[in-house]
Amino acid sequence: MTPLLQVENLDKSYGGVHAVRGVSFSLTAGRILALIGPNGAGKSTCFNMLNGQIKPNAGTIRLNGADITGLPPRTVWRRGVGRTFQITATFASMTVRENVQVALLSFHSKLASVFRYAGAAYRDEAERLLALVGMEAQAERPCGELAYGDLKRLELAIALANQPKLLLMDEPTAGMAPKERVDLMRLTAGIARDTGIGVLFTEHDMDVVFEHSDSVMVLNRGELIATGTPEEVRRDPQVRAIYLGEGLLYDAKHREGSAA
Amino acid sequence: MTRIVNFAHGAFYMVGAYLAFTLTERLAGTWGFWGGILIAAAVVAVLGALLEIVLLRRIYRAPELFQLLATFGVTLMVQDIVVLIWGPEDLMGRRAPGFRGAVEIMGQLVPAYDLLLIVLGPTVLGLLWLLFHRTRWGVLVRAATQDRDMVAALGVNQKWLFTSVFALGVFLAALGGALQIPRDAVSHSMDLRIIVDVFVVVVIGGLGSVTGAFLAAIIVSELNAFGILIFPKISLVLVFLVMAVVLVIRPYGLFGKAEGAQRTSLGLSIRPWRPFTQAERIAVGAGVLVAASLPLFLGNYALTVGSEILVFVLFAASLHFMMTVGGLASFGHAAYFGLGAYGAAFMVKLFGAPMEVALLMGPLMGLVGAVLFGWFCVRLSGVYFAMLTLAFAQIAWSIAFQWVEVTGGDNGMLGIWPASWASKPAAFFWLVLGVVTVGVCILRVLVFSPFGFALRAARDSTLRSEAIGIDRRNVQWAAFIVAGTFAGIAGVLFAFLKGSVFPDNLGIPISVDGLVMVLLGGIETVSGAVVGAVVYKALAIWLMSQTEMSKLILGAVVVLLVVAFPKGIVGFLEDLRHRRRPASPPAGFKAAKVEAAE
């Protein structure tokens, strides 16, 4: 069976910095894969190559077997890759629903249309997506005044508008309260398992990583140093030395988190 | 460095020259001459500091374009003040004592004074570099350029920091002006001439790079010199052509770096736009009907003025569409206005076409121009985008000015009159009203169409819009073309209104007028430009008829409006309405109280 996402020997350097070195991995549909590592390890570069924002120097990225290496983000999106950003990127001058409507109009290739009221287009579909992420009550609100956690959920709704096969989430819970984090990831995991979407995410909250991912990859100085189940990665001495630390904070916390 | 795009710099340059002229005439001897130049620069620096304290401090948080508009207002005022004090004639300054002669270099006589300036340039550059990189003041300035709040949060009084930077900049500008007096006549139009050159230099060099600016200055002056010798026909175009090429190849100038995210995205309103309600539609309809009934009351002169105002309503609305909805601030929108006008003139003069045909074909020139120029422009963003549009407008202007055989050059093309049925002022007014109303309505429908949403999406967040399959460049290119075409329509109407076209129709003043109208109306509104155009144009025409000092008053009004109504007239009214709405009355009420307390 062809994996949903197959990455081989991805390589990128810029300005004398070798940011990503020969990274290879694959992701099966319906699975959730976490990418962790110290700040500056190349996680964001890796991510930006997957959705086409950065062109890799070498290596291939295949989506369901088709080569998507080096395609621009908008083309990658049309192939069925949705993404959320570390710092939310939404359309601040529009209402919450309009944000989703623009994505839907684009998905249905209706953006060139000139003489219709866009605010009336795909309203029901937008409402449904907003309901999915629990934002239906805020559909009319200006996006510019949303709280950060809500922006993250709106981003998820936008990312789901093209019925993606693969969802890329860059620090999906950064800046959220612990409860919100768990909720958002539960929601994402539920959607992924129900619809068979593959999810790849980066995260610093080990609680989220260990609870919601099927497997974890650890990146350090541009190289993958460990891959495995959350339990395996957590016990890996190298990962502990480089990234997890003495577990003063997170091991204890995670035990609490999973007990709750 | 302060990231204030400053129109007034040209004005300071000019005032420096005038003051130095007066002082060097009064003070005798070598010391008198050099002392006079330095004193003039210092006095202007103090004036600049005062302007910064009184005016600019109030608008630092406003979008860059507002700052630009305010400094433009100041420039207008200074032009009239200079005429008031020194009179309208050009003045010839004294030669520099000790540098009257010429030196022979490689068989060419080079004036000694020019050599002095050649040495002075790198010296000043070197001193500036040392100042910015080797002193704590310089480090603070570089830090504040990036993040003024953070500098304040580290205990630095950034207000005075900025005043001192501004004063230094003004000092250098005034010094530049003062040093010109032995070489060139002092005139009251030297400010605009120099500021365009300076913008070109700064943009080619890359914003914020002193070295880049210096290098670019050399390139530009070389081009000017050789251009006149080798390609006299296209000398005016050459510099702008080079700037266009540089910007297309290196979008941030030779030494510039990619700009970070803009502090405030243009036209970004926190309050999402809504189409008109039924009541508002009726009100607008009534307004159009009132306008249509004007010929029953007004005389011919008033109707001609009315037609002119309407033409500019369409022009401003087209620019507004591009700026506000598209987030693309064009400094050269007059190009498409003028191209439309010339298009109509060509149809009438070269092909003998009637008005109706010219009316249809003329805007095509605007469209073609926008297709061509827009393709390059949308590759850039922010200030660089604005500068490239300016460059293209100047190229178009130069062609109209220098291609005498076809365009008549400075003499323009005359005798472009409307068809007989529309020749009466009232009939022509109705024609204009009809075209303009339809045009503005179409633009408004576009705002709320899926295309308009895609355009706003690209403006709000390029990152997100690319990630949902929107091709930013193509969408913005399309908007550029739409705006250019509607500007072209306005230009055609203008040509028939005046019966003639001149290169001025493509000139910087018309572009600037358009900008002022849009900002006056309110950049965060859907159709504020309509109001802005009516107010600004009516005011300008009325002031011209009433007073000699029209620029002074107009400039003062512009400054006042920027400070008092930073969201434009329509934006201000919307704020008022929003505050009265009971959505969050305690918050709104409290906020007003706090503001009043400050």
Added chain:
Amino acid sequence: MKLEVSGLNSHYGPAHILFDVAFEVGAGEVVALLGRNGAGKSTTFRSVVGLVSQREGQIRFDGTDISRMPTYDIVRRGLGYVPEDRRIFTELTVEENFSVGLQPPRPGVATWTPERIYQLFPNLGEMRKRPGGQMSGGEQQMLTIGRTLMGNPSLVLLDEPSEGLAPKIVEQMADAILAMRKEGLSIVISEQNLHFAKLISDRAYIIEKGRMRFSGTMAELEANPEIRDAYLAV
């Protein structure tokens, strides 16, 4: 009391953000301001240092009313502020970033030099000439704290120092904050990470929707799971 805030109300434009916020910090104390995102933690800090122009209420620092002072004046009195988004000067080197924060020594307060800060954060010592823009998130967080320490503050407001950092770096941060406290600094941190807050602070306040909901020692917070669950929802 080192810092006393009472009846603080803040607005952004028409939006009322803080409602009668009150808290106090004793000399040498580490106090945590806890709350969800958007609860008003950052606005509280920004109001105290005068970066929110629409603020009213009592803010006393070392007994002086600073509620109407401009930001630079407040900071010069020894109240340091480290923003949430770090806001380092990307074009400036580590050393130059430090020099922006430089203030004269203050009597009775620890005096910081670049060398002492390199002892606190050894990573920074290895990259003195590197522009801030070319540093990783953790290094930038160290730089922004060091930059504020250069002003020799007697109290520091630290806005979410653990946000977006690798667990290992967060542990380093905790060590550094405890070291700063040993120097006699009063510290207020805003946090969402309760476990991080527990490691370093004596007392905690909980803010929710712009209002203070809880005030007490960390032990009291620990003993009150219902409060914790209601406002922090761990």
